[in-house]
Amino acid sequence: MAENELYGEDKIKEELVKLQMMLETEEITQVQYNEAEGILMKRLEEGAKRKKGED
Amino acid sequence: MQKLKFLDNPDLRFILFGGKGGSGKTTSAAATALHLSRIKPEKKIMIISIDPAHSLGDSFDLIIGNKITRIAGNIWGYEIDAEELLSEYKAEHGAIIKKMAERGTYFDKEDIENFFVMSMPGLDEVMAIIKIANILNSREYDVIILDTAPTGHTTVFLSLPEKMLKWIEVADMMMEKHRYMTKRFVGKYVKDECDEFLESQKKDISKVKKLLTDSKTTEFVPVTIPEPMSIYEIERLVQLLENARVPVNSVIANRIIIEDNKCHFCLARKEEQEKYVKEIEEKFVSYNLLKMPLFPKEIRGVEDLTLYGEILFGEDEHKPYLAYTNPLVKISPLLQGGMEDLLEKNLKLIIFGGKGGVGKTSIASAAALQLAQHNKEKKVLIFSTDPVHALSDSFDQHIGNEPRQVQDGPDNLYALELDASQMLDNLKEEYRGDIVEAFDKFASSGMDIKFDKEVMEELITLTPPGLEELMALKKIIELMKISDYGLFVMDSAASGHLLRFLDTPDIVREWLKTAFRLLLKYKGVINLSKIHSVESLLDLSRDVRKIQETLSNPETTEFVMITIPEEMGVREMEDLSSALRNLKIPYSHTVINMIIPLSLCNFCTAKRREQQKYIQSIESKVNNSVIYIPLFLHGIRGKENLNELAEIMFSKRSKSKLPSIVGKRYSKKELSKE
Numbered sequence: 001m002a003e004n005e006l007y008g009e010d011k012i013k014e015e016l017v018k019l020q021m022m023l024e025t026e027e028i029t030q031v032q033y034n035e036a037e038g039i040l041m042k043r044l045e046e047g048a049k050r051k052k053g054e055d
Numbered sequence: 056m057q058k059l060k061f062l063d064n065p066d067l068r069f070i071l072f073g074g075k076g077g078s079g080k081t082t083s084a085a086a087t088a089l090h091l092s093r094i095k096p097e098k099k100i101m102i103i104s105i106d107p108a109h110s111l112g113d114s115f116d117l118i119i120g121n122k123i124t125r126i127a128g129n130i131w132g133y134e135i136d137a138e139e140l141l142s143e144y145k146a147e148h149g150a151i152i153k154k155m156a157e158r159g160t161y162f163d164k165e166d167i168e169n170f171f172v173m174s175m176p177g178l179d180e181v182m183a184i185i186k187i188a189n190i191l192n193s194r195e196y197d198v199i200i201l202d203t204a205p206t207g208h209t210t211v212f213l214s215l216p217e218k219m220l221k222w223i224e225v226a227d228m229m230m231e232k233h234r235y236m237t238k239r240f241v242g243k244y245v246k247d248e249c250d251e252f253l254e255s256q257k258k259d260i261s262k263v264k265k266l267l268t269d270s271k272t273t274e275f276v277p278v279t280i281p282e283p284m285s286i287y288e289i290e291r292l293v294q295l296l297e298n299a300r301v302p303v304n305s306v307i308a309n310r311i312i313i314e315d316n317k318c319h320f321c322l323a324r325k326e327e328q329e330k331y332v333k334e335i336e337e338k339f340v341s342y343n344l345l346k347m348p349l350f351p352k353e354i355r356g357v358e359d360l361t362l363y364g365e366i367l368f369g370e371d372e373h374k375p376y377l378a379y380t381n382p383l384v385k386i387s388p389l390l391q392g393g394m395e396d397l398l399e400k401n402l403k404l405i406i407f408g409g410k411g412g413v414g415k416t417s418i419a420s421a422a423a424l425q426l427a428q429h430n431k432e433k434k435v436l437i438f439s440t441d442p443v444h445a446l447s448d449s450f451d452q453h454i455g456n457e458p459r460q461v462q463d464g465p466d467n468l469y470a471l472e473l474d475a476s477q478m479l480d481n482l483k484e485e486y487r488g489d490i491v492e493a494f495d496k497f498a499s500s501g502m503d504i505k506f507d508k509e510v511m512e513e514l515i516t517l518t519p520p521g522l523e524e525l526m527a528l529k530k531i532i533e534l535m536k537i538s539d540y541g542l543f544v545m546d547s548a549a550s551g552h553l554l555r556f557l558d559t560p561d562i563v564r565e566w567l568k569t570a571f572r573l574l575l576k577y578k579g580v581i582n583l584s585k586i587h588s589v590e591s592l593l594d595l596s597r598d599v600r601k602i603q604e605t606l607s608n609p610e611t612t613e614f615v616m617i618t619i620p621e622e623m624g625v626r627e628m629e630d631l632s633s634a635l636r637n638l639k640i641p642y643s644h645t646v647i648n649m650i651i652p653l654s655l656c657n658f659c660t661a662k663r664r665e666q667q668k669y670i671q672s673i674e675s676k677v678n679n680s681v682i683y684i685p686l687f688l689h690g691i692r693g694k695e696n697l698n699e700l701a702e703i704m705f706s707k708r709s710k711s712k713l714p715s716i717v718g719k720r721y722s723k724k725e726l727s728k729e
Binding site for chain 2: 017018020021022024025026
């Protein structure tokens with residue numbers, strides 16, 4: 001379950017949308033956005049790898 | 056059926072004047088007010104302007120502004136500032152609206168309030184009509200004369216009562232949940248201030264609706280001039296009014312040349328006009344047609360307006376109205392500025408803007424033609440955002456809502472008449488689908504959100520008129536993003552509309568921010584990535600940011616101001632330039648259009664002398680390149696005419712072709728047809 005929270009594709013996509021909204025509402029700066037986006041992208045890749053491993 | 060004589064109805068309470076910008080509707084409205092005040096001294100008369108670029112005060116030669124101001128004797132004037140009305144409305148009814156919103160949906164009051172009333176562009180106009188309804192209902196004034204905004208705007212305005220009723224319907228639906236719950240838990244429901252508010256609003260709007268269509272008390276007077284575009288617009292307006300059952304009895308045909316002198320120019324213009332006067336006579340045969348002459352000077356101030364009114368009401372047809380003497384005047388030569396630098400710059404967007412009726416479409420079309428001929432490697436798209444399109448007339452071919460190549464033009468020239476209302480309908484459909492989907496998911500989780508779903512669905516159907524500008528903007532952003540057009544030439548709507556268009560990016564960004572804040576708040580309840588429209592909104596937000604950057608970048612954007620040497624032209628130019636400065640939109644060319652050639656003709660000289668004053672005033676107010684365009688002897692239609700115009704605009708050298716406006720006078724031989 002916790003794994004799904006961290007690496008689930010849906011979850012990560014939702015986080016990304018949230019992040020984009022925060023950028024558009026100027027809650028976060030472009031630098032903060034880039035940083036957080038980087039982390040999420042890594043998680044997405046990691047999730048994909050794990051899924052492949054499971055298969 | 057024989058129509059009533061002009062405004063010859065003792066029960067008239069509401070008289071509306073409408074037409075294309077520059078056709079003289081403000082003058083006609085103001086003259087009517089003065090005339091009625093004279094023949095009905097016992098009545099209280101109110102004249103209201105809803106044109107975002109007000110000119111009522113100019114017409115009376117006094118300051119009116121956004122408050123009821125006594126003009127003279129029994130006449131009061133009011134230039135409605137719709138935005139201010141909106142804030143007043145908020146202050147007055149905000150609490151009740153919040154309460155209804157809170158009762159109505161699952162979302163909390165702060166969120167829904169922002170969507171429901173506060174930040175939607177265009178609601179200000181709804182407020183204007185409510186205000187007029189209130190003034191009418193108060194019966195404090197016996198007759199209300201309304202100077203409407205240019206035609207495109209008027210058509211939108213006329214649909215407002217319908218829209219307002221829709222708004223009330225949604226609000227009522229929001230209340231329904233509360234009524235249902237109260238009945239269920241308390242056993243009965245007692246009406247409160249929210250119900251009363253809705254009922255009173257509904258009553259007011261119904262009164263406006265009834266009033267607009269009541270032939271006993273209301274009359275709409277379309278004003279046209281003998282020019283093809285003006286006739287076309289008025290024809291469409293009259294059709295729309297007839298369909299909406301708004302009473303129309305008379306049509307004013309203004310600025311008809313009746314001079315019968317030997318001036319070559321006057322005669323040529325008169326001859327050119329005759330076919331359009333005939334067209335007006337044929338098209339409006341079933342109405343009282345009131346022909347008004349072209350005056351050698353602007354109609355300004357009570358004295359001029361009274362004279363105008365006397366002719367309009369047929370009191371003294373033969374009154375000598377040409378007050379000119381001493382035609383010999385020294386007029387300093389004009390130094391043609393030229394806009395050839397625009398041909399060399401690597402621009403992305405050129406906006407042509409100005410007051411209604413100054414010749415924006417002709418000048419934008421001529422510029423697009425020249426730009427395409429000069430930059431063969433670039434695809435050039437000219438588009439119009441005015442709800443009343445004139446590009447088809449200008450290029451003398453049908454254009455429509457999809458970009459199409461201009462016939463007989465260079466291969467790289469395309470034109471498009473944006474139909475923003477159609478785009479808005481599509482968007483609404485898209486969002487409606489999304490909302491249904493999102494709420495169905497909700498519902499399957501067992502929550503009772505039936506009311507919320509209905510309310511949200513209906514909220515989307517509310518269409519404030521300003522959203523159409525947003526749609527136009529969105530379409531342009533899309534075209535900039537995905538198409539291979541290298542240059543966009545915008546033929547914008549009349550200045551009031553244009554100002555709003557230019558403000559739209561800021562308003563939209565604010566609106567989107569509110570939407571995102573709301574969605575972020577409910578992120579636990581709805582999976583954001585599953586709602587398709589969230590993606591569209593994010594795209595829109597990014598695109599709007601991009602267009603803000605494009606608009607204020609002198610490397611990519613230029614604004615070309617078009618004006619005419621008249622008081623109202625100069626005023627609107629000033630308003631528009633200060634808005635451009637605030638919005639940081641680069642502006643370095645001013646076109647003064649419709650300059651009367653110099654001649655020995657008394658009429659032309661009197662007119663030109665008056666123009667000269669305004670030309671100097673414009674020159675002193677702008678510190679950029681000024682381009683002078685003569686008043687053509689004929690309407691500008693088709694490629695040949697447009698090229699002729701472009702040659703004047705884009706080359707200083709063509710000065711020699713224009714002796715008429717830059718200094719030389721016509722010879723006596725040229726002047727006389729004998």
